Structure formats: structure tokens, C-alpha cells
Amino acid sequence: MPPGVYGMQDVWEREGRQQVNMEFLLPTGIYLNFPVACSETISTIKKMVWMNARNEPLFSALSDPDAYVFTCINMTAEREELEDEQRRMSDVRLFLPILRLVAREGDRVEKLITTQISLLIGKGLCHHEFESQKNHEVNEFRTKMRTFCEERAQVRQMLPWDKWMEYNFPCDLEPCSVVAQSRKLCSGKKIFVNVKFEGSEVSKYIFTCLHGGITPHLTMVxxxxxxxxxxxxxxxxxxxxxxxxxxxxxxxxxxxxxxxxxxxxxxxxxxxxxxxxxxxxxxxxxxxxxxxxxxxxxxxxxxxxxxxxxxxxxxxxxxxxxxxxxxxxxxxxxxxxxxxxxxxxxxxxxxxxxxxxxxxxxxxxxxxxxxxxxxxxxxxxxxxxxxxxxxxxxxxxxxxxxxxxxxxxIRFPNIRPHPLYYPPIEKTLILTDGTVFFQHMKLREIVDNKNYTEFFEDEKELLWKLREEVRQRYPESLPKLLLITKWNKHEDVAQMVSLLRKWPELPAIHALELLDYSFPDPHARSFTIRCLRKLSDDELFQYLLQLVQVLKYESYLDCDLTCFLLERALANKKIGHFLFWHLRSEMHVPSVSLRFGLILEAYCRGSIFHIKSLIKQNEALNKMKALNDFVKSGSQKATRIQTTEDMKVCIKQDTYMEALSDVVSPLNPSIVLADKCKFMDSKMKPLWLMYKNKYDNVGIIFKNGDDLRQDMLTLQMIQLMDVLWKTEGLDLRMLPYGCLSTGNKTGLIEVVKNSDTIANIQRNNSNSAATAAFNKDALLNWLKSKNPGDKLDQAIEEFTLSCAGYCVATYVLGIGDRHSDNIMISETGQLFHIDFGHFLGNFKSKFGINRERVPFILTYDFVHVIQEGRTNNSEKFERFRECCEQAYRILCRNGTLFVNLFALMKAAGLPELSSSKDIQYLKDSLALGKSEEEALKNFKVKFNEALRESWKTKVNWMMHTFAKDNR
Structure with a gap:
């Protein structure tokens, strides 16, 4: 079996080769064979071919090197042109080490861009793959989106120089050493920027920073x-x-x-x-x-x-x-x-x-x-x-x-010799006038009902009869009206569409709900996009994860949502960056790979200058995965010390050094990565990459084997909670660290520096594992050691506020598997939770026994810190309780937003969020449909329960520590 069955690069890396014998076929029929370093670029290899060909017959018949391009057979058994001559040989997925030199045909720039896009979105030769569909819808969509995106790129090029600079080098996105510090230095300050335009002298400009079942496997049926x-x-x-x-x-x-x-x-x-x-x-x-x-x-x-x-x-x-x-x-x-x-x-x-x-x-x-x-x-x-x-x-x-x-x-017969079309609304719109009997009380009762998945027939009739009243007085009840519309009656559809045209725009919190699969009508979805257009870039970014997921509900490729996302992505580099990775991370999913691939192709066409950075990021992720696979394999056969040494040898290879150096972080495009790497002891052996910049250390964790999308969703919700709290003047010092899924069970997590797990803190301050979980002084003593003198009061304040925030957040979201290894504290006192593999009330159990019996984690050692180590310090604890209650009331007032965002994530296919039933926990925890007084009364019961039953948490933590130590 030839090595190409596994991939030439896999063989080279496994054998630690620095070079390989390559065979070259020239257009003149001449055959060459010589060794090539795996780290050499295609451009350098072409020069080497030309040098070796000088002494061969028919050399004079060859044209200039730029007139030719290398072709190969790749791992998908397709002929691939290697247009990107800056690629290294180690990154070309060869079936066999054979390259053929052929005359270049067509537009070189166009072919190069097409090749780069194909490699970037992971669809092989996407141009040929998309065309092989022989699908008119695909072809028309590609043509329209290419024109759409290229037109916006041209408009962007015509911007005034300051707006052009603002897009290409935004102050909150352009890589720098310390993001926070750079913002302080740049915000509102005038700085000199040297801009060199092609064919011109260096010019200096003053630029002001503007951004602060059983399932049989059927072969054939x-x-x-x-x-x-x-x-x-x-x-x-x-x-x-x-x-x-x-x-x-x-x-x-x-x-x-x-x-x-x-x-x-x-x-x-x-x-x-x-x-x-x-x-x-x-x-x-x-x-x-x-x-x-x-x-x-x-x-x-x-x-x-x-x-x-x-x-x-x-x-x-x-x-x-x-x-x-x-x-x-x-x-x-x-x-x-x-x-x-x-x-x-x-x-x-x-x-x-x-x-x-x-x-x-x-x-x-x-x-x-x-x-x-x-x-x-x-x-x-x-x-x-x-x-x-x-x-x-x-x-x-x-x-x-x-x-x-x-x-x-499936065969649809021709019932007429000519095609039949759905009638346009204008042809069936019948305007009728009639007396509407005002039934305020009943209508108000219907629109106030939070559980509106089912209606009685009389309620449907009343809603439809008073639809104009709903538009004028209760516009946020549009989803109810759409649900009871008889979409199989053309006259009713026309009436509804006519009403939509004059319906007042809804706030995003309500409009987002209309992107659910229960509302497929294109007019309703167009209305939703109209409402979302008023979102600022920061607000749109907050909901981007859901907007990408609901693309899966669209019935056709060409839709308003796709155009909206592309338009905003091409106008804001940060949105474009994360739209790319949200789409790219699911290209392995067959049901969406065509749609997502086409959108990615369109984005790249409209943002040509972003391609280089994205390719570099993709190459780095591929090397991280290869390195992680190497560590996993080695750790099964060797000691940790030996595996670490082997990893260091591997990472010093030129291809790894280049791929992992000076690369923009997909997790945070304002950071350039470069420096050290180690691996962690958990099951999946995640890589811990630490990068030292001029002023600060930055760390990211690369995980291979875990689906991070649920963590992304949970952290997004925590960040949203933080925004809502701060809007009402409540800063609970939350730490929603960065998390990004980049592919099939791969992704990146931000390292929160200068922090440790509660388990480690308790273990290091106790004599044995049996007593560690019950040592109430461990946390306070640790904070004292990190915050001497006057700093301790501020650290306890940070702990109190953050503990309140995470108590409320984990209760509302139903976060499970809360043990002492996934709750951490920073040296400055901020408490925060990590690893969100279970939510919406999916608590862990063993042998049928529920191990988690409290609504949220509030142990006596937490209370000990809050009370500054004094048992009679009730004033501090009551303030903590008030913070929890205030935070909970704010979330309840925004409960509809959280329910809508979770509902839209059903399309993601997360195991614990696949149907409307899974969201019931969220509706209950946010007391949807209840008054604020009723909601707060219920929360107080949960608060007292968490405090009263906290000893059960300590027992669970002790068992977790024993289990971990005995692995």
C-alpha cells in the first residue's frame, strides 16, 4: 500500500523526515528526481526544477517559469493545481511525491484566489465541487453572492482614507501586545501612521482611533x-x-x-x-x-x-x-x-x-x-x-x-404542460373593511400568555379578527399572529403580508424569535432582518452565534439572512473574522457543508486581503491538531517526561515553528501568537500554549476531542448577563473567558492567567485529601497570601461580587457537574466557573443517585470569605444576598431574550438542547409568566436551600477528589 493512502505528510512527520525524494514531470517529457526539503515553498521548488533542468535536453523549449504551474494528485484523488506558491511542501496533501509541471491557463490571479479559498474552507477544489452539483440554485446563488460581495469590496475601496483605515486597522482588533493597554494608549489619541501606497512615496497621516433509537446502516434503498x-x-x-x-x-x-x-x-x-x-x-x-x-x-x-x-x-x-x-x-x-x-x-x-x-x-x-x-x-x-x-x-x-x-x-408529475407557480401576493391581496368588535380583555389575556404554542379555536379567531389591533397595540405579539395564520389560504396569506409591510419594527429581543423554524414564511423572515438592521456591530456580534445556527432553517440558499450577515461581515472585520470561524467550524457536518461552504466562498471573494491571515490561522490549527495527536499517541507508550521531550523535538521542526509563530489568534484577532507549548494531564491531553509578548503573557488551550459549542453558548449567555447587569449599574466582576470552536471537536479556550482551581487551593492548604474539601479557611488564607495588607479588602470585594454573579448565572442556566476542579479563583479574588459540559438542569448522577442536590454552589467556605472570616459579619452576607436578588430580578425582566436565544440554538444539535422541551428548565428558572414578586420569592427559597444543603456539595467534592487521585 503506498504511503499516500495515509497521506505523504503524515508519513513524513511520523518518520521525522526533513526532506523527501520528489519526482518531477516537465512539459518537454523530461523526468527529474532529486531531494526536496519538506519546509521548502512551491516557489523555491520551481526554481530548483529550473536549475536542474538547465542541463537537460529541450530546456530551450521551456518558457518563463511563471508560465507554468505544478499539478499533483491530492488525497481526495483529484488533480490539484498548486497556484499558491508560498505554500510549503509539507502542507500539500500529496497522494504520492510526484509533481507535474504544466502550462498555466486562464487568469493566474483568479486561479490563485480560487485555490486559496478552496484550501481555506476545506472543500478541496471548491470551484469544481460546487459545479459538480449541477444544481441551478447553487450556480445562481454563487453568481449573485460573488457580485454582491465584490460590489461591497469595491465600495469599501472607495471609502475616504480615514474610513478605509478604520476598517482595515480597527483599534480594537489590530494585533498588539496588550489589548487593554493599547486601548488606553490609543483611544481618542492622535497617532502618526505611515501608509505606503503602491507606486507612491511614503506619506504620513494623522489618524484618530475611533473604537474604544436503533439505527440500521442502509447501503442502498x-x-x-x-x-x-x-x-x-x-x-x-x-x-x-x-x-x-x-x-x-x-x-x-x-x-x-x-x-x-x-x-x-x-x-x-x-x-x-x-x-x-x-x-x-x-x-x-x-x-x-x-x-x-x-x-x-x-x-x-x-x-x-x-x-x-x-x-x-x-x-x-x-x-x-x-x-x-x-x-x-x-x-x-x-x-x-x-x-x-x-x-x-x-x-x-x-x-x-x-x-x-x-x-x-x-x-x-x-x-x-x-x-x-x-x-x-x-x-x-x-x-x-x-x-x-x-x-x-x-x-x-x-x-x-x-x-x-x-x-x-421522488417524482413530481407535470399536471400542466407549462410550469405552475405560487401566485404572487399582489394577485390575491383582497382588502376588506368591516367592523371590528373590540374585545380588549380577552385579547389582552391572549397576548399576555407566555405559553402560546397552542391556541383554542376561539382564540385563533379573535386574534385574526383583531389583527390590526394587535399591530397597533401589541406589536411584540407578532409571533402569535403568525402561528395562527392559515398559510394554506392565499387570501389570509396576502392579508398577513400586507400587515407585515406596515408592522412597526420590533426590538431585537423579540425579532430574533421569528428566525425559528416555526416561522418559515419568507416575508416574515425579511421583516425580521429589517428589524435586525438597526443593531450596532457590538449588538450583532453578541447574537452572531445564533444567527449562524438559524441559517440551517433556511429552505433556500438565497435568503435575506445570508445577505445580511455577509453585508455586515464585509463592513466590520471583527464580525467577518468570527462569521468565518462559526461557519468553518461546522464544514464537517454534511447537512450544512454546501450552504456554509458557499457563504464562506462569497465572504472570501469580498475580503481578499483577509484570506492570507485566515490561511495562516488554519495552518496553525492543523499543526496544533497534529501535535496533539502525536502527544496522545506518545503518552500511551512513554512517560510524561519522555513525551514532553519528544514533543519539543517535534515542535522545533521548521514547519511547526513557522506555522505556530506570528499567527493571529482565531480566539482573539487582536493577539499575535508565538512562543512555548506544553500539554495537560486530562484525558484529551489538550495543548497549553503560552505566548510572551512585550508587556504580558497570553495563554490559550487547544482542545482536540471535545465539542466546545456548548461551552461557547454558556459563556455567551454569561457575557450577555454581564452586559445586562452593567447596563443597570451592577458590576459583578464576571469572567466570561474566550472560547471558540474551530472544527470537528476542536477549538481554543482562553487561559485566565494568575488563577487556580478551588481543588488545588484546598489540597495545597490541607494535610490530606479527606479533609481538603472541608477546610473552610483554605480559600481565605490563599487570598491573604496573594493580597497582603490593604489589597485583601478589594480581593474579598471581588470575590463577593463574582460569587453572587456566578451563583445566579449557574442557577438560571442549570449548570451541572460543579466540582472543585471546575470552579476557579484569580489571585485578585474573582471567582469564575469553567467547563460547561452539562446545562439546563442536566445534573450528573451515579448509580441512579443524583450527585448534585443544590440549585447552585454556595458553600460555607465561600461564605467564610464573604464575611471576611468573621462568623458574625451578617452585614457583608446580607449585601451579598441583595446582589444575588438584584441580579436575578434583572435576568427575569429579560427572560424572553434568553429563551429565544436558546431556542434558536436547537439547530446546533447539542445533545442537551435538541427540542423545545429542553428549554423548559430555562423558562422555570426565569419564572417566565410569573410576576417579579413571585419570581423573587421562589429564588429566595432556592438561595436558602443552596446554603442549607451546602454540606452535600462538600461531600460530592470529597468524592471527586478521591476519584481523581485514584485514576
């Missing part, structure tokens, strides 16, 4: 689903076309018809690669029509067919809905499941008991991205099963792993 529309007498005449699609045929009448689904399915299961199929007695197809989360009509189920080499369905699946009543965003959801026959142990009237085994699901839109009713055949590769058979929240994209999944062939 083919289904044919035929959708047939039969006409009925008397119907609604609908017009075809939208103004934006000029190529559409003339308007055609669309009579009211009833839609029938019938399937003529043929499926083949490859038993050799199917797990648990022997348990399945027969197969069934289920289908449902949805508009967002609303089921439009009764679910249709096929007959059962026996599992054999070619199971066949030949049956109509009839949906009780007319074609003319189909909502524009109708989603057709299919599920394939098996029926398992189980013999009951006890004799009953029925001999057998059935159990369903979900196998696969797939979704598709009924109308295409041009509003046209789909016709023809669509091959749909399915996704692995989920707990619920039908999955309307899931993607409408096909599974790209077509060789290892079930496949559906």
Missing part, C-alpha cells in the same frame, strides 16, 4: 414517490410569475385541485452492511406535509412490505389538502422505518406486539427556489434516523454520503 394532482370542479384561478423571474411563461390558470400522493417504490437493502436488519419484519414509508412546525394535514402511511431483496410499494398516498391551498413554504417530509415483531411472554388476545424501528428520513420543498411547483424526478439520499420519525426541523439538503445511505427517488 431506492424509493419512487409519485405526486399526482387531480382536478376538482370549481376552483381558484391563480396567476403565475413573479417580477424577479423574467424567464417565466405567461400566467396560467390553476384550478382548485386535490393532491394525491402514491408511491411506486422499489427498494434494495444490501444486508452485508446493514446492522439489525434481521430484526425488521417489514418496511413502511411515512409522509407528512409541514409549514414550519405545523402539520398541514394528517400524516399518510404506506402499506407494510416484507423485507426481501426487492421490497416494493405500489400505493397512493393521499393528502387531504388542495394544491391551491399549499403554503409557499410547504415542506414534504418522508420517513422510512421498519416494523419489528416481538412475541409477548404472556398470552393475550393478540399474539404479537409491534415495535417501530426508525431507519431514515429526508425532506424536500414542494416549490423550488423560483416559486415553481416541482416537477420531474428528484433523487433524495436520506439521513440517519432521529427519535421522531418525521423531522420537519431537519435540513432539506440531500445527504452527500450517497454510498452509505438509503435513497429515495
Amino acid at each position: 431506492h424509493h419512487s414517490v409519485i405526486i399526482k394532482y387531480q382536478e376538482e370542479q370549481g376552483g381558484l384561478s391563480n396567476q403565475v410569475s413573479r417580477s424577479r423571474a423574467q424567464s417565466k411563461p405567461p400566467p396560467l390558470p390553476l384550478k382548485r385541485v386535490r393532491k394525491h400522493f402514491y408511491t411506486g417504490t422499489r427498494s434494495v437493502i444490501n444486508r452485508g452492511t446493514t446492522r439489525h436488519v434481521s430484526l425488521v419484519a417489514c418496511l413502511v414509508v411515512q409522509a407528512g406535509l409541514f409549514h414550519g412546525s405545523e402539520l398541514l394535514c394528517k400524516v399518510v402511511i404506506s402499506n407494510e412490505v416484507s423485507v426481501c431483496s426487492e421490497p416494493v410499494w405500489d400505493q397512493k398516498l393521499v393528502f387531504d389538502i388542495s394544491v391551491s391551498d399549499l403554503p409557499r413554504m410547504s415542506r414534504l417530509c418522508f420517513a422510512l422505518y421498519g416494523v419489528i415483531e416481538k412475541t409477548k411472554k404472556r398470552p393475550t388476545k393478540k399474539k404479537n406486539k409491534r415495535a417501530d424501528c426508525p431507519l431514515a428520513w429526508v425532506n424536500t420543498m414542494v416549490f423550488d427556489y423560483k416559486d415553481q411547483l416541482k416537477t420531474g424526478e428528484f433523487s433524495m439520499s436520506t439521513w440517519p434516523s432521529v427519535p421522531d420519525l418525521l423531522n420537519p426541523m431537519g435540513t432539506v439538503e440531500k445527504n452527500p454520503n450517497i454510498d452509505s445511505t438509503a435513497g429515495l427517488l
Whole structure:
């Protein structure tokens, strides 16, 4: 087996090679072979080829070196042109060490940019990969987004010089040694900047800084689903076309018809690669029509067919809905499941008991991205099963792993010789006047109801009847009105759209909710983006994580949300940086890789000068992962000392030294990284990289094997809490340290310097592990040692405020697994929590026994510090209690915002946040729907419980310490 099967670079690094014998094929037919250093760039290697070729025949037939480009076969078995000549040989993913020199074709700059973008977004040769889709929607989207982004790049280039400088070198983003110190030095100060423009002399400018289930594995299942529309007498005449699609045929009448689904399915299961199929007695197809989360009509189920080499369905699946009543965003959801026959142990009237085994699901839109009713055949590769058979929240994209999944062939028949389109709103808008009977009390009761997922019919009628009243007096109740709108009635849809056009803009706290998958209508989503446009860059950045996730709910590539995010990213470098990494970190997820890849391509096209920095960051992360894999492998066979020495040898290689030096931190683009590295003792052996700058030390932790997205979400919420508290004059000294997911279970975490865990502090101040957790003086003594004299009072104040903040934050978010190794204290007194693997009330248990029995951590040693070591210092403790209560009241007043942000994160697929049920804990902890007095009364009960039961926490900490010491 050739080494390229594993990757040439993997072999070279594993063997510690500094050079390798390369083979070169020249355009003249000449063959060269000579050693090349792994650290050499493509440009240098080309020069070496030219030097070696001088003594070979036909050298004079060669043109200038710039007229040629190296090509190779990469690890994805594709031909790749090595346009980026600054890449090192060690970074080229060769299948075999063979390079071919060919004449360069086309625009060199364009090809270089395309190559860089392809490597950066992780899609191989993205240009060819995207084109291989042969998808008109993809092609049109790429063309539109390229024009969109390049136009904005041109506009940016036309900015006045000071605005141009502000974008390219923002004071709060441009790398410097100490961020905080640089802000103090630069904010509001005039500094001289030397700017050198091409073809000009150096000019000096004065610039002012402006920014302070069972799941069998199916190899192949083919289904044919035929959708047939039969006409009925008397119907609604609908017009075809939208103004934006000029190529559409003339308007055609669309009579009211009833839609029938019938399937003529043929499926083949490859038993050799199917797990648990022997348990399945027969197969069934289920289908449902949805508009967002609303089921439009009764679910249709096929007959059962026996599992054999070619199971066949030949049956109509009839949906009780007319074609003319189909909502524009109708989603057709299919599920394939098996029926398992189980013999009951006890004799009953029925001999057998059935159990369903979900196998696969797939979704598709009924109308295409041009509003046209789909016709023809669509091959749909399915996704692995989920707990619920039908999955309307899931993607409408096909599974790209077509060789290892079930496949559906869906056929939409032509019911007319011409295409049929969803009628434009202007053609069905009927304005009606009527007397509205004012029913204030009932309407107020409906709009004040926080739990509005279900409505009685009379409530729906009243809301719809008084919709104008809702717009004028209760605009924030728009989500309720959208939920009760009959989207299968064109007249009602037209009325709703007309109302949206004059609906007052909503605050972001309420508008964000409308991006949930329950609101798929494009007009509603456009209204939401209109509301979000007034967000400042800092506010938009606060919600960027959620806005990226809800891209997964979009039914088509071209949507207002995508354009909005790209527009803001191209106008603000910080937003662009983090938009890139939020998208890039999920490129390994098949259901979003196409959409996210296209958006990344568009961003890079509009920000060409950002590509170089991003490539450097990506290379550094790749080296960190390779280094971490090396440490993990070595630590299983050698001692820590030997592994450390081996790591030092590895990191001194030129390719590692260059990749890990002078690189902008993806976690914080205002920091340039360079210096030392060590690894930690935890299971995943995370790397601890310390970088020493002129004034300060900066540390980051690289984790490989842990999904950091839940930590990102939790820290985002803590940061938001801090903002809300400070807005109302309450500074609780929170430490929401930086955390960024950069790929599949990889990411970076900011190191909070000069801090230690409670476990270490207690252990170092106690004689044994058995007594460490119960040593109430350990924390106070540690603070005294770090803060002598007058500094102690300030340290205790920092501890008191931060302890109050984290008590409230961890209670509201339901943070679990709180032991003494994931609560830390800085030397200045700030207490803070780390490692948020469990939240929303998912507390840890062992042997079925709940190990965490308190609402939040408030131990007596914490109280001991707060009371300055005096047991009778009740004044200090009561002030602490008041801070907790004030902080909690502020969060309750903003409860809707937290619930909405968590709801939007359902798209992320986090294990503890996958459905609306998971958010119920948050609604309860924030007392949603209750008065402030009721909420505070409940919190006081929880506060007293945490204090009273704190001894249980100490026992849990002691058991944790014993378990850790005995590993």
C-alpha cells in the first residue's frame, strides 16, 4: 500500500523526515528526481526544477517559469493545481511525491484566489465541487453572492482614507501586545501612521482611533414517490410569475385541485452492511406535509412490505389538502422505518406486539427556489434516523454520503404542460373593511400568555379578527399572529403580508424569535432582518452565534439572512473574522457543508486581503491538531517526561515553528501568537500554549476531542448577563473567558492567567485529601497570601461580587457537574466557573443517585470569605444576598431574550438542547409568566436551600477528589 493512502505528510512527520525524494514531470517529457526539503515553498521548488533542468535536453523549449504551474494528485484523488506558491511542501496533501509541471491557463490571479479559498474552507477544489452539483440554485446563488460581495469590496475601496483605515486597522482588533493597554494608549489619541501606497512615496497621516433509537446502516434503498394532482370542479384561478423571474411563461390558470400522493417504490437493502436488519419484519414509508412546525394535514402511511431483496410499494398516498391551498413554504417530509415483531411472554388476545424501528428520513420543498411547483424526478439520499420519525426541523439538503445511505427517488408529475407557480401576493391581496368588535380583555389575556404554542379555536379567531389591533397595540405579539395564520389560504396569506409591510419594527429581543423554524414564511423572515438592521456591530456580534445556527432553517440558499450577515461581515472585520470561524467550524457536518461552504466562498471573494491571515490561522490549527495527536499517541507508550521531550523535538521542526509563530489568534484577532507549548494531564491531553509578548503573557488551550459549542453558548449567555447587569449599574466582576470552536471537536479556550482551581487551593492548604474539601479557611488564607495588607479588602470585594454573579448565572442556566476542579479563583479574588459540559438542569448522577442536590454552589467556605472570616459579619452576607436578588430580578425582566436565544440554538444539535422541551428548565428558572414578586420569592427559597444543603456539595467534592487521585 503506498504511503499516500495515509497521506505523504503524515508519513513524513511520523518518520521525522526533513526532506523527501520528489519526482518531477516537465512539459518537454523530461523526468527529474532529486531531494526536496519538506519546509521548502512551491516557489523555491520551481526554481530548483529550473536549475536542474538547465542541463537537460529541450530546456530551450521551456518558457518563463511563471508560465507554468505544478499539478499533483491530492488525497481526495483529484488533480490539484498548486497556484499558491508560498505554500510549503509539507502542507500539500500529496497522494504520492510526484509533481507535474504544466502550462498555466486562464487568469493566474483568479486561479490563485480560487485555490486559496478552496484550501481555506476545506472543500478541496471548491470551484469544481460546487459545479459538480449541477444544481441551478447553487450556480445562481454563487453568481449573485460573488457580485454582491465584490460590489461591497469595491465600495469599501472607495471609502475616504480615514474610513478605509478604520476598517482595515480597527483599534480594537489590530494585533498588539496588550489589548487593554493599547486601548488606553490609543483611544481618542492622535497617532502618526505611515501608509505606503503602491507606486507612491511614503506619506504620513494623522489618524484618530475611533473604537474604544436503533439505527440500521442502509447501503442502498431506492424509493419512487409519485405526486399526482387531480382536478376538482370549481376552483381558484391563480396567476403565475413573479417580477424577479423574467424567464417565466405567461400566467396560467390553476384550478382548485386535490393532491394525491402514491408511491411506486422499489427498494434494495444490501444486508452485508446493514446492522439489525434481521430484526425488521417489514418496511413502511411515512409522509407528512409541514409549514414550519405545523402539520398541514394528517400524516399518510404506506402499506407494510416484507423485507426481501426487492421490497416494493405500489400505493397512493393521499393528502387531504388542495394544491391551491399549499403554503409557499410547504415542506414534504418522508420517513422510512421498519416494523419489528416481538412475541409477548404472556398470552393475550393478540399474539404479537409491534415495535417501530426508525431507519431514515429526508425532506424536500414542494416549490423550488423560483416559486415553481416541482416537477420531474428528484433523487433524495436520506439521513440517519432521529427519535421522531418525521423531522420537519431537519435540513432539506440531500445527504452527500450517497454510498452509505438509503435513497429515495421522488417524482413530481407535470399536471400542466407549462410550469405552475405560487401566485404572487399582489394577485390575491383582497382588502376588506368591516367592523371590528373590540374585545380588549380577552385579547389582552391572549397576548399576555407566555405559553402560546397552542391556541383554542376561539382564540385563533379573535386574534385574526383583531389583527390590526394587535399591530397597533401589541406589536411584540407578532409571533402569535403568525402561528395562527392559515398559510394554506392565499387570501389570509396576502392579508398577513400586507400587515407585515406596515408592522412597526420590533426590538431585537423579540425579532430574533421569528428566525425559528416555526416561522418559515419568507416575508416574515425579511421583516425580521429589517428589524435586525438597526443593531450596532457590538449588538450583532453578541447574537452572531445564533444567527449562524438559524441559517440551517433556511429552505433556500438565497435568503435575506445570508445577505445580511455577509453585508455586515464585509463592513466590520471583527464580525467577518468570527462569521468565518462559526461557519468553518461546522464544514464537517454534511447537512450544512454546501450552504456554509458557499457563504464562506462569497465572504472570501469580498475580503481578499483577509484570506492570507485566515490561511495562516488554519495552518496553525492543523499543526496544533497534529501535535496533539502525536502527544496522545506518545503518552500511551512513554512517560510524561519522555513525551514532553519528544514533543519539543517535534515542535522545533521548521514547519511547526513557522506555522505556530506570528499567527493571529482565531480566539482573539487582536493577539499575535508565538512562543512555548506544553500539554495537560486530562484525558484529551489538550495543548497549553503560552505566548510572551512585550508587556504580558497570553495563554490559550487547544482542545482536540471535545465539542466546545456548548461551552461557547454558556459563556455567551454569561457575557450577555454581564452586559445586562452593567447596563443597570451592577458590576459583578464576571469572567466570561474566550472560547471558540474551530472544527470537528476542536477549538481554543482562553487561559485566565494568575488563577487556580478551588481543588488545588484546598489540597495545597490541607494535610490530606479527606479533609481538603472541608477546610473552610483554605480559600481565605490563599487570598491573604496573594493580597497582603490593604489589597485583601478589594480581593474579598471581588470575590463577593463574582460569587453572587456566578451563583445566579449557574442557577438560571442549570449548570451541572460543579466540582472543585471546575470552579476557579484569580489571585485578585474573582471567582469564575469553567467547563460547561452539562446545562439546563442536566445534573450528573451515579448509580441512579443524583450527585448534585443544590440549585447552585454556595458553600460555607465561600461564605467564610464573604464575611471576611468573621462568623458574625451578617452585614457583608446580607449585601451579598441583595446582589444575588438584584441580579436575578434583572435576568427575569429579560427572560424572553434568553429563551429565544436558546431556542434558536436547537439547530446546533447539542445533545442537551435538541427540542423545545429542553428549554423548559430555562423558562422555570426565569419564572417566565410569573410576576417579579413571585419570581423573587421562589429564588429566595432556592438561595436558602443552596446554603442549607451546602454540606452535600462538600461531600460530592470529597468524592471527586478521591476519584481523581485514584485514576
